[in-house]
Amino acid sequence: MRAARHYCVPILCLLAASAAALTAIGVHDELRGASFWLAIELPHPADFHQLLVRDSVLPRVAVTLLCGAALALAGTLSQQVLRNPLAEPMTLGVLPGAYLAVTAAAIWAPAWLDTQREVVALVGGAVAILVVLALAWPQRMSSLAVILAGMVVNLLFGALSMAIAWTHYEMLRGVLIWGGGALDQSGWGTTSRLAVWVGLMLLPVWWLRRPLAAFEAGDATVQSLGISVQQMRVVALAVTVALAACVVATVGVIGFIGLAAPVIARLAGARRVGQRLVWAPVLGALLLWATDELVQTVSKSDVLSGHLILTGTVTSLLGVPFLIALLPRLRAAPDIASADRSHTSVHRPRWTVPVWIGLTLATFGISLLFTRGLHGWRILPHSDLLLSWGLPHTLAAMGAGALLGLSGTLLQRMTANPMASPDLLGVSSGSALGMVVVLFAATQVSPMGLLGGCVGGAVAALGLLLWLGGRAGFAPERMVLVGVALSAFFQSVVGAVMAGGDSRAALLLNLMLGNTYFVQPATAYCAAVLALVALMLVPLLGRWLEALALGARFAHGIGVPVVSARFAVLLFASVLTAASTLVAGPLTFVGLIAPHLARLSGARRPDKQARIAALIGGVLMGFSEWFGRQIMYPEAMPAGLIATLVGSSYFIAMVLRRRT
Incomplete structure (x- = not known):
C-alpha cells in the first residue's frame, strides 16, 4: 500500500x-x-x-x-x-x-x-x-x-x-x-x-x-x-x-x-x-x-x-x-495476439476476384447511368450531364472506398490486429481537424484549401504518432494506445466546434459525413488515380506485411528491418487515409470491414487481400453514393454516412451468424 x-x-x-x-x-x-x-x-x-x-x-x-x-x-x-x-x-x-x-x-x-x-x-x-x-x-x-x-x-x-x-x-x-x-x-x-x-x-x-x-x-x-x-x-x-x-x-x-x-x-x-x-x-x-x-x-x-x-x-x-x-x-497492453487468433479461423473462399471485379463494374455502371428524377426512374440521356455530374461523384466515392480498403488492410496486417483501422490510429481524426482549422480560420474556403488542411492534419497526426510510437520501436500495442488517445483528442475538438452553434457547423457536418456533393471533378479524378497507383505499389510491401503479421522477432530473424518497415507502412497508410478523408469524411468503417470481407473471400496473402479489399471498398462506397442520392430524392444523404450504416449493419449480421 x-x-x-x-x-x-x-x-x-x-x-x-x-x-x-x-x-x-x-x-x-x-x-x-x-x-x-x-x-x-x-x-x-x-x-x-x-x-x-x-x-x-x-x-x-x-x-x-x-x-x-x-x-x-x-x-x-x-x-x-x-x-x-x-x-x-x-x-x-x-x-x-x-x-x-x-x-x-x-x-x-x-x-x-x-x-x-x-x-x-x-x-x-x-x-x-x-x-x-x-x-x-x-x-x-x-x-x-x-x-x-x-x-x-x-x-x-x-x-x-x-x-x-x-x-x-x-x-x-x-x-x-x-x-x-x-x-x-x-x-x-x-x-x-x-x-x-x-x-x-x-x-x-x-x-x-x-x-x-x-x-x-x-x-x-x-x-x-x-x-x-x-x-x-x-x-x-x-x-x-x-x-x-x-x-x-x-x-x-x-x-x-x-x-x-x-x-x-x-x-x-x-x-x-x-x-x-x-x-x-x-x-x-x-x-x-x-x-x-x-x-x-x-x-x-x-x-x-x-x-x-x-x-x-x-x-x-x-x-x-x-x-x-x-x-x-x-x-x-491490449491482447493483440488474442485478437489475431480470434479472427483468423479458416474460412472457405466464398467469392473470387472476378466476382468482385464484376460487382465493381456493375456498381460503376448503375451509379453512373440510373437515377431518380421528377418523373420516376430513368437513364441519364445527356453525355454532358454524365461527365460534369455523375462521373466525378462516382469516381470520388469509389476511389475513396478503394483507398480506405487499402489503408485498412495495411494497418491490420502491420499490427496483426483485426481492430486496426485508420480512425483507430488517429489519422482520420487528424485529417478532420485539419479541415476544421481551414474551415474556421480561412476567410474563403476552397477545395485546395480543404485538401491542404486535410493533408496537413494527417501529417501532423502521423508525426505525433511516429514520435510517440518510435520510443517503443513502433510496437503495435503502443501504436494502438497512442492512436486511441489522439483520436479522443481530435474528436473532442471537432465535437466542441459542432456544439458551439456556429453557422459553419452545418457545412462541417456535411464534410464529416462524407457528402460527395462538395467534391470537385479534379479532386475526384485525383482520388481515382491515387487508388490505382496505390494498388500497384502495395505488392512491394507484401513481404514486409507477411513478416510483420507473424511478430517482430520473426520479421527481424528473416532480415526485415522492423522499425523501417513499420514506418513505411504507416506513412503509406496515412497518405491514403488523408486522401480518402477529404472525399468520404473521417467515418472510415470501410477501412475496418473491407479487409475482413477480403479474407472471407479467400485472400490470405497481403497483396491479394489488398486488391480485393480495394474492390470491396469501391463497391461499398460507390453503392452508398448512388443509394444516398435516391433514398431521399431530391435530397442526397452523404455517401460516408450510408457506407457506415450499411457496412456496420452487415458486419453485425455477419458476426451474429458466426458460432466459432
Missing part, C-alpha cells in the same frame, strides 16, 4: 486543493460579501446570488464528484474483466447508445425528454450493451470480442445519431450541447437521484472485489478457481453499464474519465485491483471537479465569455496529453 500512498496521495491532494481553491474563489465572487453559511442554511429569498450558490453552484460540485467517481469505477471494472486498458464505457457503446436514444426522442417524442430523460438514456445504453453482448456471446465473451463488438456498435450508433442530426440540424442544437457534457444544475433533486444510483451500484462492486483480483492471472486461472469467467464478465459489465448510463442520463456524455482515471491510478502505484477500486473513483471525482472548475473560470474571462465551453469536451483536451505522456510507463 506504500506505493499507492506514495504516488496517489500527492496527486489527489494537488487536484483537491486546486479544485477547492477555484470553487472558493467562484463562490466568493458570486456571494459578493454575503455569508457563505447563511447562504446555505437560510438564504434570503430576494437574494439571487445566495440562491444561486445554494441551488446551482454547490449541486454542480456534488454532481461533478459523483459523475467522476462513477465513470472511473465503471472504467476500472471494464478494464479489469477485459484485461485491456482501452476498455471503458465509450468502448462498450453505452454512451453512443444513450446519445442516440436522446437524439431520436428529441425529434419524435420530445415530451419524453421533459420528464423521462433518464429513462430514455438508460434504455439507449441498455440496448447498446445488449447488442454488444449478443455479438460477443458466440466468442464466449472473450475480451477482444467484447471490445470489437463495442467498436462496431459505437460506429453504427454514432452514424445513426449523425444521420438524425444531418436531417434535423436546427432542431438538435440543444441535444448537441448536451452531448458534450453539461454539468449545470438547478437544485438538489438530480444530485440526490444520482447519489442513490451510485450508492446502489457499490453493493455489487463490493461483492466482485475478490473475483476481480483473479482476472490478473488470466481466464484459465480464473476457471481453475471455480469462478465462471462469463458470469463474472456479464455481472461486471452490467454494473459498468448502470454506472455509465446513470451519468449520461444525468449530465450527458463525458468521455475520457473512465479511461484515464484507472490508468493513472495504476501508474501512480495502485497495482492491485482492490486498490484501484478505491483510488480510481477518488481520482476520477477530483479530476472531473478540477476540470469543471477550470472550465467555469476560463468561461468567465473577457475573451471567452461569449463562447460555450463544455466540460465533457475539455476533459479530453486536458487529459489526453497527460495520458500520452504517461503511456511509456504503462506495462499493460
Whole structure:
C-alpha cells in the first residue's frame, strides 16, 4: 500500500486543493460579501446570488464528484474483466447508445425528454450493451470480442445519431450541447437521484472485489478457481453499464474519465485491483471537479465569455496529453495476439476476384447511368450531364472506398490486429481537424484549401504518432494506445466546434459525413488515380506485411528491418487515409470491414487481400453514393454516412451468424 500512498496521495491532494481553491474563489465572487453559511442554511429569498450558490453552484460540485467517481469505477471494472486498458464505457457503446436514444426522442417524442430523460438514456445504453453482448456471446465473451463488438456498435450508433442530426440540424442544437457534457444544475433533486444510483451500484462492486483480483492471472486461472469467467464478465459489465448510463442520463456524455482515471491510478502505484477500486473513483471525482472548475473560470474571462465551453469536451483536451505522456510507463497492453487468433479461423473462399471485379463494374455502371428524377426512374440521356455530374461523384466515392480498403488492410496486417483501422490510429481524426482549422480560420474556403488542411492534419497526426510510437520501436500495442488517445483528442475538438452553434457547423457536418456533393471533378479524378497507383505499389510491401503479421522477432530473424518497415507502412497508410478523408469524411468503417470481407473471400496473402479489399471498398462506397442520392430524392444523404450504416449493419449480421 506504500506505493499507492506514495504516488496517489500527492496527486489527489494537488487536484483537491486546486479544485477547492477555484470553487472558493467562484463562490466568493458570486456571494459578493454575503455569508457563505447563511447562504446555505437560510438564504434570503430576494437574494439571487445566495440562491444561486445554494441551488446551482454547490449541486454542480456534488454532481461533478459523483459523475467522476462513477465513470472511473465503471472504467476500472471494464478494464479489469477485459484485461485491456482501452476498455471503458465509450468502448462498450453505452454512451453512443444513450446519445442516440436522446437524439431520436428529441425529434419524435420530445415530451419524453421533459420528464423521462433518464429513462430514455438508460434504455439507449441498455440496448447498446445488449447488442454488444449478443455479438460477443458466440466468442464466449472473450475480451477482444467484447471490445470489437463495442467498436462496431459505437460506429453504427454514432452514424445513426449523425444521420438524425444531418436531417434535423436546427432542431438538435440543444441535444448537441448536451452531448458534450453539461454539468449545470438547478437544485438538489438530480444530485440526490444520482447519489442513490451510485450508492446502489457499490453493493455489487463490493461483492466482485475478490473475483476481480483473479482476472490478473488470466481466464484459465480464473476457471481453475471455480469462478465462471462469463458470469463474472456479464455481472461486471452490467454494473459498468448502470454506472455509465446513470451519468449520461444525468449530465450527458463525458468521455475520457473512465479511461484515464484507472490508468493513472495504476501508474501512480495502485497495482492491485482492490486498490484501484478505491483510488480510481477518488481520482476520477477530483479530476472531473478540477476540470469543471477550470472550465467555469476560463468561461468567465473577457475573451471567452461569449463562447460555450463544455466540460465533457475539455476533459479530453486536458487529459489526453497527460495520458500520452504517461503511456511509456504503462506495462499493460491490449491482447493483440488474442485478437489475431480470434479472427483468423479458416474460412472457405466464398467469392473470387472476378466476382468482385464484376460487382465493381456493375456498381460503376448503375451509379453512373440510373437515377431518380421528377418523373420516376430513368437513364441519364445527356453525355454532358454524365461527365460534369455523375462521373466525378462516382469516381470520388469509389476511389475513396478503394483507398480506405487499402489503408485498412495495411494497418491490420502491420499490427496483426483485426481492430486496426485508420480512425483507430488517429489519422482520420487528424485529417478532420485539419479541415476544421481551414474551415474556421480561412476567410474563403476552397477545395485546395480543404485538401491542404486535410493533408496537413494527417501529417501532423502521423508525426505525433511516429514520435510517440518510435520510443517503443513502433510496437503495435503502443501504436494502438497512442492512436486511441489522439483520436479522443481530435474528436473532442471537432465535437466542441459542432456544439458551439456556429453557422459553419452545418457545412462541417456535411464534410464529416462524407457528402460527395462538395467534391470537385479534379479532386475526384485525383482520388481515382491515387487508388490505382496505390494498388500497384502495395505488392512491394507484401513481404514486409507477411513478416510483420507473424511478430517482430520473426520479421527481424528473416532480415526485415522492423522499425523501417513499420514506418513505411504507416506513412503509406496515412497518405491514403488523408486522401480518402477529404472525399468520404473521417467515418472510415470501410477501412475496418473491407479487409475482413477480403479474407472471407479467400485472400490470405497481403497483396491479394489488398486488391480485393480495394474492390470491396469501391463497391461499398460507390453503392452508398448512388443509394444516398435516391433514398431521399431530391435530397442526397452523404455517401460516408450510408457506407457506415450499411457496412456496420452487415458486419453485425455477419458476426451474429458466426458460432466459432
